[in-house]
Amino acid sequence: MKFFAALLLCVRVCWGFVRENYGELLTVKPLTSKHVLSTFEFTIDVNDLHDSSTDDFFDPGYTIVPLQIARLIKENQVAEMHLRFTRGRWDVELWGEIPKQGLSSGGTGLELWSYMPVERDNLHWYQLTNQLSGIFCASLDTIDSTNTYQPRLPLQAKVSQPNHAFYFAALPQESVCTENLTPFLKLLPCKTKSGIASLINQHLLFDTNWHSLSLDILPSNEGERTDGANVITSTQIVITIQAVHDVERRLRRPDKSVFYPPEEECEHYDDNGDRDGEHGKDPLTCLKAIRSPFAVHFYDFFGMPPKPSCPLSTNEHDVLVVGADKQSEAWYRLSDGRLQDDVVFTTLQQRHPDLVRADYALTNYGNHWSGISLMLTNPQPKNYTATAMSQLPWFAHSYLHTLQVRVNDTLLPKEDVLCQIAYRPFKDRVHNSFLELQFLLPAFTSVKIITDFEKSPIKLHEYPPDANRGFDIPPAIISIYDNTTLHSTLRTTSLLLSLPTPDFSMPYNVIILTSTVMALTFGSIFNLLVRRFVPLTHDKT
Incomplete structure (x- = not known):
């Protein structure tokens, strides 16, 4: 055994x-x-x-x-x-x-x-x-x-x-x-x-x-x-x-x-x-x-x-x-x-210098309206098919009707350039907005895609600890295809989105001021209410 x-x-x-x-x-x-x-x-x-x-x-x-x-x-x-x-x-x-x-x-x-x-x-x-x-x-x-x-x-x-x-x-x-x-x-x-x-x-x-x-x-x-x-x-x-x-x-x-x-x-x-x-x-x-x-x-x-x-x-x-x-x-x-x-x-x-490059940036820096642009440059004598995916936080309200496509700085109808569009719109405090695009990247051509978005105010507790630094936006993911074969996958740099930031010291100042006023007022009134006033008498003898 x-x-x-x-x-x-x-x-x-x-x-x-x-x-x-x-x-x-x-x-x-x-x-x-x-x-x-x-x-x-x-x-x-x-x-x-x-x-x-x-x-x-x-x-x-x-x-x-x-x-x-x-x-x-x-x-x-x-x-x-x-x-x-x-x-x-x-x-x-x-x-x-x-x-x-x-x-x-x-x-x-x-x-x-x-x-x-x-x-x-x-x-x-x-x-x-x-x-x-x-x-x-x-x-x-x-x-x-x-x-x-x-x-x-x-x-x-x-x-x-x-x-x-x-x-x-x-x-x-x-x-x-x-x-x-x-x-x-x-x-x-x-x-x-x-x-x-x-x-x-x-x-x-x-x-x-x-x-x-x-x-x-x-x-x-x-x-x-x-x-x-x-x-x-x-x-x-x-x-x-x-x-x-x-x-x-x-x-x-x-x-x-x-x-x-x-x-x-x-x-x-x-x-x-x-x-x-x-x-x-x-x-x-x-x-x-x-x-x-x-x-x-x-x-x-x-x-x-x-x-x-x-x-x-x-x-x-x-x-x-x-x-x-x-x-x-x-x-x-x-x-x-x-x-x-x-x-x-x-x-x-x-x-x-002959590799496909991707640039990702914010445009229209302001406190209300802003934009995001993605530019792909193809310096090679060969046509590629590109798919790009980007996302924006829910407090950056992106609108699909503002989508613009420029080929070599020439504005073209997006229907002539984009092959497929997959878009999930934002929903406040539920999910971010995601945009996926598939388009043709011709030889010796740069394609620039621009989308506008509106900055929405958020609640006080939704700000990160370092609110003045801003909010990080994930990089865009680009896949370059040669016919149906994957040629390369690119990641752009991440972006930093700044929102109107309140003065976080004001609640502290209001609390301190209110507490001081209440302490002085309540202390004076309470002293007057509970104090016993005794007349002072003088002995004649």
Whole structure:
């Protein structure tokens, strides 16, 4: 009996390992002479995670899948989910196209997409946001009906499920800090004890020009049950941590600080390093700052020596160093001694003027009427189809009849440019207004969409603690399609909307003045009413 019990346990554990697969990869890619992109990607593949007939998260065979993520998927019937924490602005002109077509990063603040069953009261959606709030130490529990929306145009689900739809919410005011990074690292099987996660320095990560933390739950395969309904048979959990580092600031040391001239000074130098055509080379030429490769030690760049690879990872290599010409690639293993030597990042100054750009801004700054404009510029000799989604808070009353479309600064009828329009109007204190547009983006053309809105007064308790700073408006989400293939996904910058702000010191002043007057008046009257007046008598003797 003991032999058969041990044999059954071995089969059970081995079967569990077959159902799981774990891999991790660190990609280091130079963007410019001063900026390097580091991408930490952790992937977990698991089977039968959506099977509701068994409680797989209690199965001892599952050793890699995080218990809290498995419960979250099963309890809320999540078929697909995307969680984003992002800070900073991705400079398209300087850094080029955003990694992975922008699908692994979100807009400024917090962004959540979830493909789940459509319910009347959205119980699973709010339960999901509350659970994610506790797991990742974020204010996801503030998501309610005002900022929840079911998009129609921008994203398509990986699989098709009946009575399912995407739920979307964004919190642009969310500040990303180390409290959000620590839960991501705790989900990893090796934590930060080994593997590429041991190279993540929390203080250095958040001292970057742009950083993003993301969790993706993707259905990788879809099957059919005996009753004919579709079911997800395998799931992929992807944790991605990205950051754009300033190499000069990262490698700067008090004993050997080298400060290069700004980039605008490069106009005075030719290819030979001569200034203004004169002979004689300056030791701090832009040729050295921009065109010359330099060697970066892993210990200097990441702040710590590499540790051995995670034993659960099935990847043959752990580190990928991409060259500046996008052709030269070098693969490394953390256990390999080559990482102890210098790893050369060949850095070149590259401009990317031929990429689609998006500009998002407020117009007509005033206390009553204002507007919002979205401009897309296509400098390429190719036509694209674009879908854009934007939202405004409920106290910014947007009106669809004020929508204007300008193509190369020429006002055109919106029916001639826009293909589809999906609009959910605002409702005071119930939900925000959402606008989705699909239109053609011709070659060498800029399309500008303008909408006016009216600022509505709000109650005193509805102002944020720092009311004079303003209200954050989430970034616009633009998807660029080449025919029916997704080309890229862009996120604009978030906006800051200012409302007429009352003087919050006035209630305090009124309370103080009223209390003082009442105290003096009541005290005097009460003294006169309760005081006993006794005549003063004099003794004649």
